[in-house]
Amino acid sequence: MREMSIWFFSGVLFLVYGILIVAAGTYEFFHPLLHPPVLNHLHASIWWGAAMAVAGLVYTIRFWPQRKP
């Protein structure tokens, strides 16, 4: 059985969330919101989501489940 660490779960969750948030931010970039949040011109969704996705990807790869010896 392959053992999954909490860091792997965290990595997967952050990767999925990061992708979703970047996608939402990109869509919103091309289709501006009717009532945008404050500082929307900084496009926090895109860079914050990208940072989450990168962190998630690193943790997913680094803690990919290994077979128990």
Add this chain to the structure above:
Amino acid sequence: MIQLASLLALFQVSAPRASLVRLNGVDIAVIAIYFAIVVFIGFYLKGISNTGEDFFMAGREMTAWIAGLSFVSANLGSLELMGWAGSAYQYGILAAHWYWIGAIPAMLFLGIIMMPFYYISKVNSVPGYLNLRYGPATRGLSGITFAFMTVLMSGINMYAMALVMKVVLGWDLNFSIWLSTATVALYVILGGLRSAIFNEVLQFLLIWAGALLVPILGLIEVGGWGKLKTQIIHNMGNAHYVHLWQGLGSFSTNSMGVNWIGMVFGLGLVISFGYWTTDFLVVQRVLSAHNLRSARMAPIIGAGFKMCIPFFVILPGLLAISVLPFHLVPQSVAVATGQHSYNEVLPLMLVRYCGPGLLGLGVTALIAGFMSGMAGNVSAFSTVWTYDIYGAFINKKASDEHYVKMGRWSMFVGVLISVGTAYLVQHAASIMDYVQSLFSFFIAPLFGTVILGMLWKRATKAGGFWGLLAGTCTAIGLWEWVRLDPTALRYVALSPNAKAMAQDLYRALWSWLVCVIVTVIISYCTQPRPEAELDGLVYGATKLPEEHDEHWYQRPIVWAGVIAAVFVVINIYFW
């Protein structure tokens, strides 16, 4: 922590109002993914949670980082985050004391001084330690009160979540209660403490990811800390809102109505040490560490992160004073006028800065905080019930398998009692205050009992039991006195200018002092235990295992020193 009592009640909303937050499809997907992954974790961990050690102590194989994050996360409930953000709006930076002097020294003390005794005695719980040190009577008193209060707290947490979801998202109360119950029950009953710890770590990371953006964007909007301070002083007309200690010279020179004696000794010494070193809900996380070094490092790592939390809890409250175009008001005024209350500051700031996706992440962080709070309470209840009540007094010779089965059933029953409590509180909100006050009664004297037991060989069984009982009765007596006659607060807190917050601090201080004095007097009047019996339990009678770290920077004391130095610098900077 203990402050929750008054904060919870403030979320009562009598008049229906539009929800604060409107979620779109991406936000809903973010929330749904979180629920899916925690349930998956529960099923995954079921296969490796079959022995008592696995189920109740997570196999004692957690690393220092996991135990440390779980340790600090067990206290990082959403209601606490929202409540303290509201307090920061109301009282200014004074609210940060609950994260700094109200936590850091105690966490370091746990790691450096107390952890070796908890760990090498191989107890499963804090009442378990009391049994070895003071005997079954003290264990019974502590175990029963803890189990009872913990499961009730879980129900209050559940109700609070439902209430906040109603106010913030417009969700139905029953839907929130049963959705959270089903999810928490599933993953905790399946995976035990390991499952609770996994979810606490996830919750911790989610809170950072979901809430950290608010202070970053907020500081960009106001133009930095210097400008924020100027604006707060201008808006509030009082410089004490941005100073930690300057206004604590007397009760009347700060908005909380407390003074430095209450803050340093009541909060910093008694409440903080009581909570962080003897409340089994948090100590259980550290006991799950895989060796003594990790068990000592876990609270130190936790302290490092705890010190940063005001950045995304207190700072948003302060930023709101500057950037919100309207004033927040006390809940009583909000109910009457339809304005927003102090406690809504965190969701309001989330809505201010977060677009689709990020908003879902922030809301998920709040939901995760509530659910892991429930799971933490239920798992701690199950351990204390199974080992310290059922195993100690009802069925002493059952098999390990039987105790695991009992642990699962007790979790199930615990969750059901929590649901019952949630509905009870819904119809009688004042119960919430009573239950949480009751919970606070045991923490302060328990610290007196445990610390004397660990550091003083002369403390006897009778001294420990009667000291704990006397301290608890003192706390209850003082609380009841002020409840019946609110003017008595001037005697409890030693000042006519004292406010409600001062009562909590001074009540804890008096009850701890009574516990210590009674324990010392009765111990001197009774026969001490032979020193040989105290091996592994008391400082001076125990040969602590030597730790051999390869490098100086691997030593817990070095990191505790670093954290302590940063703690001092922060307090001086924000003086």
